[in-house]
Amino acid sequence: MNDTSQRTGEASGLSFYEDMHPPAADFRADILAGLSKPQKALPPKYYYDEEGSRLFDAITEQPEYYVTGTELDLLRAIGPELAALAGKGAVVLEPGAGSSVKIRTLLDALHSPAAYVGMDISGDHVRAACEALAADYPGLEIGALCHDFTQALDIDALPLSAEARAGRRVVFFPGSTIGNFELIDALGLLKTLRTWLRDGDALLIGTDMRKSSETLEAAYDDKAGVTAAFNLNLIARINRELDGNIDAEALQYRAFWNPYRSRVEMYLEALRDMHFTVAGKSFVIRKHETIHMENSHKFTLDTFHDLAAKAGLQSRKAWVSAHEPFSMHWLEPAGEAC
Numbered sequence: 001m002n003d004t005s006q007r008t009g010e011a012s013g014l015s016f017y018e019d020m021h022p023p024a025a026d027f028r029a030d031i032l033a034g035l036s037k038p039q040k041a042l043p044p045k046y047y048y049d050e051e052g053s054r055l056f057d058a059i060t061e062q063p064e065y066y067v068t069g070t071e072l073d074l075l076r077a078i079g080p081e082l083a084a085l086a087g088k089g090a091v092v093l094e095p096g097a098g099s100s101v102k103i104r105t106l107l108d109a110l111h112s113p114a115a116y117v118g119m120d121i122s123g124d125h126v127r128a129a130c131e132a133l134a135a136d137y138p139g140l141e142i143g144a145l146c147h148d149f150t151q152a153l154d155i156d157a158l159p160l161s162a163e164a165r166a167g168r169r170v171v172f173f174p175g176s177t178i179g180n181f182e183l184i185d186a187l188g189l190l191k192t193l194r195t196w197l198r199d200g201d202a203l204l205i206g207t208d209m210r211k212s213s214e215t216l217e218a219a220y221d222d223k224a225g226v227t228a229a230f231n232l233n234l235i236a237r238i239n240r241e242l243d244g245n246i247d248a249e250a251l252q253y254r255a256f257w258n259p260y261r262s263r264v265e266m267y268l269e270a271l272r273d274m275h276f277t278v279a280g281k282s283f284v285i286r287k288h289e290t291i292h293m294e295n296s297h298k299f300t301l302d303t304f305h306d307l308a309a310k311a312g313l314q315s316r317k318a319w320v321s322a323h324e325p326f327s328m329h330w331l332e333p334a335g336e337a338c
Contacts, residue, residue, distance in 0.1 A: 012127070013134035015115070015141045016159045022121050022148035028279050031238055035283050041292040042234055044180065049237055055230040062222040066215070066324040071174060071206050072105060074321045074328055079109030085202065085317065085330055089167040091115040091160065093196065095149030097126050100133065102174050107137065115164035119145035150189055155196050169201040176208040176326070179263070179297040183307070186297070190311035197333045203313060209325035210298045213257040220255040220264045220296065228253035231268060231293050244278040254290070263297040301327060312336050
């Protein structure tokens, strides 16, 4: 880390802020490539412009969307066990730092944690989130990283204090975010996170579980239409930023449970034949043809533990919520990844 980033971190209440300069996403190239596929698809990472982020927050408040509240309740319930597993002076690493409520719940449960490091591909986002956390936890060493957490990272190179270096590392990955990856990519991510861990360290990860199709489809297609608006907002962004002329009113949002792939699949379906252009390139979509938007994989304890084992991670403890089944896992390094 250079001296400028150190001074900037201290001035903002952070112990450090480091920009790892992750490769910039190419919105135009990714969108054109996705629309050119036989099964049209849009990368879900582009959902989160300002309006998309607002809509996602609104999704988590819908009565059908059980994920956020269920995970928070479970996290609060297992707090004493997490404190015992982590021990005193743990350092918490959060890839894709998101909900401040979740990380605050974890930090409040732990015994005198030594440090917290949040990371996200958006430097402005992660810096602001970590500064807000630092204001409320003045005794905690807090750093922020602008980093793509799917890529390699040398944790030993972070400018942490000697106390934090000595503490157990707990990588915190809540929200069942792992379920949004294709399974081969989820395995790759688990392997990457495995490299952050030493013997005795742990990955604390939330995963959603299989349940009735009625519950799952309602959660991802709420009656108020917020999830539909969230998906259609990406069409609005394409039209606005890439000079597109896609008729959003001719697209209908659909979400359904695919039991064979154990995932909820989300699409926009064309209500009529359409010709449109994006960034000067012409496209055709036929009536009833779909644009694939996102998946959300659901696991059983066994299927997730099998996936983790392939990444060289072994479950020491797993917890399942009592209401809508949702699980959290304390995974520790065990052998080599397959």
